[in-house]
Amino acid sequence: DTEVTQTPKHLVMGMTNKKSLKCEQHMGHRAMYWYKQKAKKPPELMFVYSYEKLSINESVPSRFSPECPNSSLLNLHLHALQPEDSALYLCASSQVGQGANTIYFGEGSWLTVV
Amino acid sequence: GENVEQHPSTLSVQEGDSAVIKCTYSDSASNYFPWYKQELGKRPQLIIDIRSNVGEKKDQRIAVTLNKTAKHFSLHITETQPEDSAVYFCAAFMDTGRRALTFGSGTRLQVQP
Numbered sequence: 216d217t218e219v220t221q222t223p224k225h226l227v228m229g230m231t232n233k234k235s236l237k238c239e240q241h242m243g244h245r246a247m248y249w250y251k252q253k254a255k256k257p258p259e260l261m262f263v264y265s266y267e268k269l270s271i272n273e274s275v276p277s278r279f280s281p282e283c284p285n286s287s288l289l290n291l292h293l294h295a296l297q298p299e300d301s302a303l304y305l306c307a308s309s310q311v312g313q314g315a316n317t318i319y320f321g322e323g324s325w326l327t328v329v
Numbered sequence: 330g331e332n333v334e335q336h337p338s339t340l341s342v343q344e345g346d347s348a349v350i351k352c353t354y355s356d357s358a359s360n361y362f363p364w365y366k367q368e369l370g371k372r373p374q375l376i377i378d379i380r381s382n383v384g385e386k387k388d389q390r391i392a393v394t395l396n397k398t399a400k401h402f403s404l405h406i407t408e409t410q411p412e413d414s415a416v417y418f419c420a421a422f423m424d425t426g427r428r429a430l431t432f433g434s435g436t437r438l439q440v441q442p
Contacts, residue, residue: 248429257418257432258373271429305372313424314380316361320372 218242219321221306227327230296236324238289238306247289248318249281250305258305264289265311296328331356333421335433342409343441350436352419353401359421362395362402363430367416376417377404409440 219240228234238247246265250258263271264283272281278300280292289306306321332355342348354362360381365373379386379393379402386393390409395402406413419433 246428255416255435257435258430260429260431263429265428271427307430311428316363316380316422316424317375317378318363318422318430319375320365322372 219306219308219319221304221321221324223324224322225325225327227329228293228296229329230298232296233292233294235293236291236304236306236326238291238308238321239287240308240319241287242308242319243286243310244308244319245286245311246309247283248307248309249289249291250307250320252303252305252323262291293326296326298328301327330427331359331421331423331431333419333431333433335419335436337436338434339437339439341439341441344409344411346409348404348406348409348413348438348440350404350417350419350438351401352403352421352433353399354421354431355400356421356423357397357400358423358426359431360424361422362393363420363422364391364393364404365418365420365432367418367435369415373418406438409438411440411442414438414440 222237249261252258261275262281267283282290303323305323309318335352363378366376367373392405417436420430
């Protein structure tokens with residue numbers, strides 16, 4: 216099983232709402248990632264978790280709050296977002312260690328902020 | 330940090346022709362170089378990858394070459410087909426330090442029937 220599962224697939228939220236994006240993998244991967252992708256742009260790294268600890272935060276605004284409750288799950292909590300935060304949010308996972316680099320992406324969550 | 334440059338930004342070829350996309354990276358510590366194909370509205374899909382101890386890798390009509398000295402790597406697609414039309418991203422990754430993919434800016438490939 217090489218699946219990374221993301222829910223929901225589509226989300227529309229108001230600027231005062233609180234919502235969460237969820238990501239799950241059962242490949243035993245110990246690194247998990249959140250990327251944001253705007254139209255016609257490459258994916259842009261937001262956060263990296265390694266062994267359930269936050270290892271990289273790419274200076275993401277605090278209205279995005281990541282959480283890694285266990286080795287299989289990764290959440291992205293959203294609060295007080297702006298319309299410019301509308302994008303495709305991609306979760307990914309990989310093994311940790313030398314030579315263990317293949318990174319698997321989920322199908323993404325399309326977020327629209329109104 | 331790592332910086333990946335990708336050229337060209339758009340590429341139009343006739344069906345059956347070859348297509349070549351080139352990338353350069355800045356950090357010599359990068360040791361893994363995947364290529365992703367992304368169709369409209371879909372996730373990036375890994376199509377081929379190469380590790381720094383290898384100079385070339387082929388998978389049917391797709392090949393990737395790596396020149397570690399010059400810090401560049403290329404994607405070659407032969408006998409292109411209309412279904413190859415998509416955006417292609419190169420990326421670089423390092424085992425140590427900043428363990429995350431850095432993507433190139435993407436190439437929109439259009440294969441004309």
